[in-house]
Amino acid sequence: MSSTITWRESFPPKPAFTEKDIPDQYGRVFIITGGSSGCGYEVAKAVFNLNGHVYIAGRSAEKAQAAIGKIKAEPAASHPTVRSGKGKIDFLQLDLNDLASIRASAATFLSRESRLDVIWHNAGIGGAPQGSTTTQGFETHLGVNALGPFLFQHFLTPLCVETAARSDAPRNGTRVIWVTSSGHRGAPGPDGVNWDDINMHSVGGLKGGMLKYGQSKAMNVMYAHEFARRFGSQGLVSLSLHPGSVKSEFQRNQPKLFRAITSPLLYDQHFGGLTELFAGFNQEVDTSTVYAGGNNGRYIEPWGRWGVESQAVVDGLQKRGTGERLWELSASLVKYYI
Numbered sequence: 001m002s003s004t005i006t007w008r009e010s011f012p013p014k015p016a017f018t019e020k021d022i023p024d025q026y027g028r029v030f031i032i033t034g035g036s037s038g039c040g041y042e043v044a045k046a047v048f049n050l051n052g053h054v055y056i057a058g059r060s061a062e063k064a065q066a067a068i069g070k071i072k073a074e075p076a077a078s079h080p081t082v083r084s085g086k087g088k089i090d091f092l093q094l095d096l097n098d099l100a101s102i103r104a105s106a107a108t109f110l111s112r113e114s115r116l117d118v119i120w121h122n123a124g125i126g127g128a129p130q131g132s133t134t135t136q137g138f139e140t141h142l143g144v145n146a147l148g149p150f151l152f153q154h155f156l157t158p159l160c161v162e163t164a165a166r167s168d169a170p171r172n173g174t175r176v177i178w179v180t181s182s183g184h185r186g187a188p189g190p191d192g193v194n195w196d197d198i199n200m201h202s203v204g205g206l207k208g209g210m211l212k213y214g215q216s217k218a219m220n221v222m223y224a225h226e227f228a229r230r231f232g233s234q235g236l237v238s239l240s241l242h243p244g245s246v247k248s249e250f251q252r253n254q255p256k257l258f259r260a261i262t263s264p265l266l267y268d269q270h271f272g273g274l275t276e277l278f279a280g281f282n283q284e285v286d287t288s289t290v291y292a293g294g295n296n297g298r299y300i301e302p303w304g305r306w307g308v309e310s311q312a313v314v315d316g317l318q319k320r321g322t323g324e325r326l327w328e329l330s331a332s333l334v335k336y337y338i
């Protein structure tokens, strides 16, 4: 197993890209999954204050409404040109733990909106207990971090394509963002996916946890590449990112002692939000893929810089066609819920 984090990812320089670099978003529509806390909360707050219409997609209406209330009450970050006040923010019910519920979540969104400019597949979990499964019996990290977002995106892609074709859509502005982790570097070899036993139910302990989380996050990296390859020609940009090591509710499943030791090394969640905002709004990307010399499909590191994915995952994508293989496998695993 390789190191799960690089020096560059652990100690990033000050952010070069902030809310101030993003123009007014009035008229555009966004989804941030898991926007009730952590990095997602920061994204929701920024987009709302930039006058976008943002949906916080999550499993708890109560928690989302509390976050929405807080976002509306907090002051906006200062901005040289944007005057806040026209933003909208709503809750969308979404439980990634239950594939059978995802179609209805997407249908609710599609019944309300006629465009989707940027979606951040940000919701995720780490440290799920050994043996835990989703409603459909998939290993929890696999189900919540990878298969759930894959299925949710399946229902939304046609609207993303339509949005990119609109005359009022900013060029290269319609984006699908897959929030991964530096932990993807700890995924099983050689490709990042344990093809023969994708649930890895029998692998326990700390190592098992890292392999399962790592695999789910390697899948996010691979989805970003494969999505760019499939939909770049239809105007969509797809990127993955490691938000940074930030203090959020993400640490809730970690043992107390581990949390006490690592806590001083964590950054404020606002920085993780900036990484995600860079992915959603930077002007350095077009729709041509890395294989054609572009940035579409690439990986972003904290706090908004182009990074380099695990070499094993890249080799799999480039030499062994693992992007397509994972796509087909994921599609077959979720097909009963389409």
Ligand SMILES: NC(=O)c1ccc[n+]([C@@H]2O[C@H](COP(=O)([O-])OP(=O)(O)OC[C@H]3O[C@@H](n4cnc5c(N)ncnc54)[C@H](OP(=O)(O)O)[C@@H]3O)[C@@H](O)[C@H]2O)c1
Residues within 6 Å of the ligand: 033, 034, 035, 036, 037, 038, 039, 040, 057, 058, 059, 060, 063, 094, 095, 096, 097, 098, 121, 122, 123, 124, 125, 126, 144, 179, 180, 181, 182, 183, 242, 243, 244, 245, 246, 247, 248, 249, 250, 251
């Ligand atoms: N924090 C870090 O250091 C770090 C490092 C690397 C990568 N990441 C990644 O960054 C992303 C955001 O994490 P964060 O740090 O902001 O943690 P967070 O505060 O725990 O946020 C994660 C969000 O995901 C939601 N979520 C979890 N399970 C869900 C489900 N079944 N259906 C729908 N929503 C669900 C949570 O909602 P509930 O409250 O309902 O559970 C929560 O709002 C995650 O994908 C994580 O893997 C974080």
